[in-house]
Amino acid sequence: xxxxxxxKVVAVYGFLGSGKTTLMLxxxxxxxxxxxxxxxxxxxxxxxxxxxKLFTVNGLAVREIFGGCICCSLGGDFIETLKAMLGxxxxxxxxxxxxxxxxxxxxxxxxxxxxxxxxxRIMLLDGPRLPLLLKAASGILTRQFEAAEIVLLNKVDAxxxxxxxxxxxxxxxxxxxxxxxxxxxxNGLPKGLEEEILA
Amino acid sequence: MSGMNSLERxxxxxxxxxxDRVPVTPLSISRSLxxxxxxxxxxxxxxxxxxxAKVAASTKFDDDSCVAGxxxxxxxxxxxxxxxxxxxxxxxxxxxxxxxxxxNKLRVPxxxxxxxxxxxxxxxxxxxxxxxxxxxxxxxxxxxxxxxSQLFGPEQLxxxxxxxxxxxxxxxxxxxxxxxxxxxxxxxxxxxxxxxLEPFSCNTILxxxxxxxxxxxYCKEIFDFSWSKGVVGVNHICxxxxxxxxxxxxxxxxxxxxDHVVDLSETKKQVGKRICxxxxxxxxxxxxxxxxxxxxxxxxxxxxxxxPGSGFILGSGCDLNPNTPEENIFAMIQAGKDATYxxxxxxxxxxxxxxxxxN
Numbered sequence: 351x352x353x354x355x356x357x358k359v360v361a362v363y364g365f366l367g368s369g370k371t372t373l374m375l376x377x378x379x380x381x382x383x384x385x386x387x388x389x390x391x392x393x394x395x396x397x398x399x400x401x402x403k404l405f406t407v408n409g410l411a412v413r414e415i416f417g418g419c420i421c422c423s424l425g426g427d428f429i430e431t432l433k434a435m436l437g438x439x440x441x442x443x444x445x446x447x448x449x450x451x452x453x454x455x456x457x458x459x460x461x462x463x464x465x466x467x468x469x470x471r472i473m474l475l476d477g478p479r480l481p482l483l484l485k486a487a488s489g490i491l492t493r494q495f496e497a498a499e500i501v502l503l504n505k506v507d508a509x510x511x512x513x514x515x516x517x518x519x520x521x522x523x524x525x526x527x528x529x530x531x532x533x534x535x536x537n538g539l540p541k542g543l544e545e546e547i548l549a
Numbered sequence: 550m551s552g553m554n555s556l557e558r559x560x561x562x563x564x565x566x567x568x569d570r571v572p573v574t575p576l577s578i579s580r581s582l583x584x585x586x587x588x589x590x591x592x593x594x595x596x597x598x599x600x601x602a603k604v605a606a607s608t609k610f611d612d613d614s615c616v617a618g619x620x621x622x623x624x625x626x627x628x629x630x631x632x633x634x635x636x637x638x639x640x641x642x643x644x645x646x647x648x649x650x651x652x653n654k655l656r657v658p659x660x661x662x663x664x665x666x667x668x669x670x671x672x673x674x675x676x677x678x679x680x681x682x683x684x685x686x687x688x689x690x691x692x693x694x695x696x697x698s699q700l701f702g703p704e705q706l707x708x709x710x711x712x713x714x715x716x717x718x719x720x721x722x723x724x725x726x727x728x729x730x731x732x733x734x735x736x737x738x739x740x741x742x743x744x745x746l747e748p749f750s751c752n753t754i755l756x757x758x759x760x761x762x763x764x765x766x767y768c769k770e771i772f773d774f775s776w777s778k779g780v781v782g783v784n785h786i787c788x789x790x791x792x793x794x795x796x797x798x799x800x801x802x803x804x805x806x807x808d809h810v811v812d813l814s815e816t817k818k819q820v821g822k823r824i825c826x827x828x829x830x831x832x833x834x835x836x837x838x839x840x841x842x843x844x845x846x847x848x849x850x851x852x853x854x855x856x857p858g859s860g861f862i863l864g865s866g867c868d869l870n871p872n873t874p875e876e877n878i879f880a881m882i883q884a885g886k887d888a889t890y891x892x893x894x895x896x897x898x899x900x901x902x903x904x905x906x907x908n
Contacts, residue, residue, distance in 0.1 A: 366704040426837045426870030451703045453753055453788060456810075464838055486711040487704070489753050 357389070357441040359432070359467055360547060361458065363494065364474035365450045365483060369504040369535040373474060374445045376538050381548060386442035389435050393428060393449045428457065429464050436467065443548070451490060454497035470547060473498035477505045477532065480517045484524060495526050500543075503532040555613035555684040556741065563781055563803050563825045565860040567894060571852055573863045573885035574614035574827065575836070575878055576806075578689065579637040580869040581606030581616070588871075589619050589637045596668050600675030607684055610878050613862070613885075614685040615676055617735075618669045621691035621746040624727045625699035627658035627666060637871045646701040649709070649716055655700070657726045660734030670738040677739040685741045687783070690731060692747030693724035693767040694755075700724070703749065710759060717763060725767040729774055742781035744806065745771060751788035751808075760793045765800050772801030783827070787867050791815065798824040809834075809866035814854040817861075826855050827862035830881065837870045841880035845903040848884030852896060859894050 362370045378388045561568040584606040592599040607615040626632040629645030660666040750764040772782035784802035798820040809831035855861045
C-alpha cells in the first residue's frame with residue numbers, strides 16, 4: 351500500500367517587522383482556498399500578535415514553542431514539536447516561523463539531521479530598513495542568508511526605484527548566494543512564486 | 550588527591566589545581582525536575598519542591614553541581630516584561646518597553662519582594678539545608694545585555710546600538726544594577742557560584758567590538774562584585790564565542806561555560822592557562838538524541854581536548870532538554886569519573902565504561 355506523502359515544510363523567517371507572519375498567513379489562506387490543510391509552528395514573541403483565535407479563523411492548527419535561551423531555544427523542543435506535527439494525518443503543509451533572532455542555519459541543519467525532511471526556506475527582509483539592518487545585525491543576518499533558498503525583499507511598494515536598486519546592490523555586496531526577489535507581502539506573492547512554494 | 554567531594558573537585562578545577570578526576574556539571578535545569586515527576590510550572594513558586602527535585606537529581610546522577618533557578622528571565626520579569634510559563638520554561642512574551650522613553654519607568658528590583666527573585670533565593674537556602682557544602686550550588690541569571698533585549702526586544706536593541714548607543718548604555722546601567730541587587734541576594738542565600746547567561750552577546754549577534762563596548766564593562770562589574778564576596782562568577786554564552794574568548798576571560802569570571810559549536814582544544818590553547826573552561830557536549834545531537842555509548846565517547850573526546858593541565862569541567866553546551874534520557878546523563882557523568890588526573894595534570898582513563906559506538 352502506498353503511504354501518504356509527508357506534509358511539505360515551509361519555513362518563513364526574518365527579522366521583526368519583515369512581514370513573515372503576513373506572508374505565512376497569505377500562503378495558508380491560499381492553501382485553504384485550494385482545500386489543502388495546513389498547520390503552523392511559531393517561535394516568536396512579538397511581531398504580529400498571533401493567537402489561537404486568528405489561526406482558528408483560518409482553519410489552522412497552531413503550535414507555539416518557546417525556549418529559554420535565545421540561541422538554544424530552537425533546539426530539542428522545536429524538533430520534537432515538528433516531529434509530532436509531521437504525524438498529523440492528511441496534512442499538506444507545515445508553516446514554520448522561527449524567531450527573528452534564530453540562527454537559521456543551525457536550526458535547519460538540526461531539523462534535517464534529526465527529522466530527515468526537506469524544508470523550503472524563505473527569508474524575508476524589510477526593504478526600506480535594509481541598510482540599517484545590515485549595519486545593526488550583520489552577524490545574525492549572515493547566518494540567515496546562508497540558510498535561505500529564497501531571499502525576498504519585502505515592502506518594496508514603499509520604496510522608490512532608486513532605493514530598491516540600492517538595496518539590491520547592498521544584498522549583492524553582502525554575498526547573498528540564494529535567489530533574491532522583491533515583493534509586497536501585504537498584496538501577496540507573485541503567482542509563479544506562490545505556486546512554486548505551495549507545489 | 551583522592552576522595553574529594555564535588556565542591557572540592559570543582560574548586561580545584563576552577564583554581565587550575567589538581568582535582569581527583571574531571572568534574573562534571575551537566576546543565577540540567579528543567580530536566581532535573583523530571584526526576585521527581587515535576588514540570589517547571591508547578592515548581593516556580595514552590596522553592597521547597599524545586600529544591601527537593603534539584604537535590605534528588607544531582608544525587609541520583611552524582612552531578613558535581615546543583616543548579617538553582619530555571620531561566621534567564623527573572624530580572625526582566627521583575628522589571629516589567631510579561632513572562633508566560635510554558636510547560637518547562639518561563640519565557641518573555643511581551644516586552645516592557647514599547648518606546649525608548651519607557652526607560653524612565655524602569656526601576657531596579659528589590660530581591661526580597663519582587664517577582665521570582667525571593668523564590669530562587671529560598672530555593673538556594675533549601676538546597677543548602679539539604680546538601681550543605683558538598684556540591685556546588687549555582688543559580689543561573691540573565692546578563693545585562695540579554696536582560697535589555699528582553700525589556701525592549703532583541704531586534705530593536707540591536708538597532709539602537711547603532712542609532713543611539715548612549716541610550717543603550719543608560720538601559721544597561723539599570724540592568725546591571727538589577728543584576729548586582731539580585732547577585733547580592735543570591736550570595737547571601739548561600740550560592741557558591743553564579744552563572745551569568747549572556748546569549749545575546751554571542752558572535753552570531755554582537756561583533757567583538759560591540760562585546761567590548763556593551764557587554765564586557767557591565768559584566769565585569771558583576772563578576773568583580775561577586776568575587777569581592779568570594780563567590781565564583783561563571784561566564785556562559787551560548788552559540789559561537791570564538792572571537793571573544795580573550796575578552797570573556799578578562800572580566801573577572803573564573804569559568805567560561807561554552808556551547809557545542811566551539812572547538813574546546815582551540816579555547817584551551819588560547820585561554821586555558823588562565824581560566825577554567827566548562828562544556829561543551831551538544832545538548833541535542835548527543836544528550837537528547839544520542840545513545841549512552843555516543844555520549845560517553847563524545848565526552849571522552851571533549852575531555853581529551855580540554856582537561857589536560859586542569860581547569861576543565863565537563864558539561865553540556867547548554868541547558869538539557871527535559872526529555873533527555875537519563876542513561877545519557879549517567880554516561881556523561883561516568884566519562885568524568887573515568888578520567889583521573891595524574892600528578893603532571895595529564896589524564897588517564899581508568900576504564901572504558903561503554904563500548905565505542907559503531908558508525
